[in-house]
Amino acid sequence: MAGLKRIIGLSFILAWGFLLVILSGALYQNWWPLFVVATFVLAPLPNFIFSKCASGDDLYYFNEQSNNGPKDFGKFLTSILVVSGIALPIILAHIEVIEFAAMLMSVSGGFLVYFTILAYSYFFSEENEY
Amino acid sequence: MSHSQLFDNERQRVCLIPIPALPHLTEKKREAGVYISGGLFAIGWWFFIDAVVYSNYLKSDDDSVPVMNFEDWICGILSTIGMIIINLINKSNLTPGNFYGPYGYGGEVNMYARLFLFVGFAALAGGLAGSFTILILKYIVIESPHTYFGIALIIQNLSIMFSTFILWIAQSADDESGYRNYL
Numbered sequence: 001m002a003g004l005k006r007i008i009g010l011s012f013i014l015a016w017g018f019l020l021v022i023l024s025g026a027l028y029q030n031w032w033p034l035f036v037v038a039t040f041v042l043a044p045l046p047n048f049i050f051s052k053c054a055s056g057d058d059l060y061y062f063n064e065q066s067n068n069g070p071k072d073f074g075k076f077l078t079s080i081l082v083v084s085g086i087a088l089p090i091i092l093a094h095i096e097v098i099e100f101a102a103m104l105m106s107v108s109g110g111f112l113v114y115f116t117i118l119a120y121s122y123f124f125s126e127e128n129e130y
Numbered sequence: 131m132s133h134s135q136l137f138d139n140e141r142q143r144v145c146l147i148p149i150p151a152l153p154h155l156t157e158k159k160r161e162a163g164v165y166i167s168g169g170l171f172a173i174g175w176w177f178f179i180d181a182v183v184y185s186n187y188l189k190s191d192d193d194s195v196p197v198m199n200f201e202d203w204i205c206g207i208l209s210t211i212g213m214i215i216i217n218l219i220n221k222s223n224l225t226p227g228n229f230y231g232p233y234g235y236g237g238e239v240n241m242y243a244r245l246f247l248f249v250g251f252a253a254l255a256g257g258l259a260g261s262f263t264i265l266i267l268k269y270i271v272i273e274s275p276h277t278y279f280g281i282a283l284i285i286q287n288l289s290i291m292f293s294t295f296i297l298w299i300a301q302s303a304d305d306e307s308g309y310r311n312y313l
Contacts, residue, residue: 069301072164072297072300075161075164075165075168076165076168077168078165079164079165079166079167079169079171079172080168080169080171080172081172082169082172083168083169083172083173083176084176087173087176087179087180088176090180091176091180091183094180094183094184095184095187096187
């Protein structure tokens, strides 16, 4: 039951996030803030892709830390994408393409969407271990 | 003789005063370091993009605004190249006497790795110095009111530099723990 409650709660948060992002576009008839969704949706992708690139020598080296250059590169790209999702609306607001309030809404909405993805993947990977 | 002294003697110090070893990071802290480094890198480049976009935005109203040209781009590109060079180096080749690396047994590879490291740090420092030069020559000397563009360049290069350092520390802490496991 706890898993079901989590999923329902996360879906509510995701809906809030999308609501905020869509409002930031719809209230001002100006759809530039929607690019935030793309960056936040793409952000976990490098992590997922590169997590399969762990070294094949894990058994030999005993510890998993020995060779994780590709994994680190994936984390690096993820972090770049997350920061881009925050920076893009700020720059758009700076050159007055979008309103300041639209910037706030799109950034917080993007955060909620990203938080949902993170939490969902966290619970999902926890289930996978058993 | 304590264990740490024994370890120091094995290392064959160059300086009289021992240089403090890099902190032994746990896996979580190491991951956080990589994330912070990527974030800093992105913040730096977004500051630069903001300066470019904003200068073009102001230019549409006022023709006297300086536009970001190729000379503004080049220090960021230089810093990024330096970052790539520094992080491409196999760090086990930098210190002699590590017989776990395939070619890490001192000598020639060691020298080339250090040469590469020097070139990388020179590119990083050159990018930072170039950004200061641009701020002074292009914005301060001619008393332009738009010093923000120059400051954004400096912020960009400083962030790339710190991003390189943090990534370096995170990754060499990783190497160090792998090494100690074998001792």
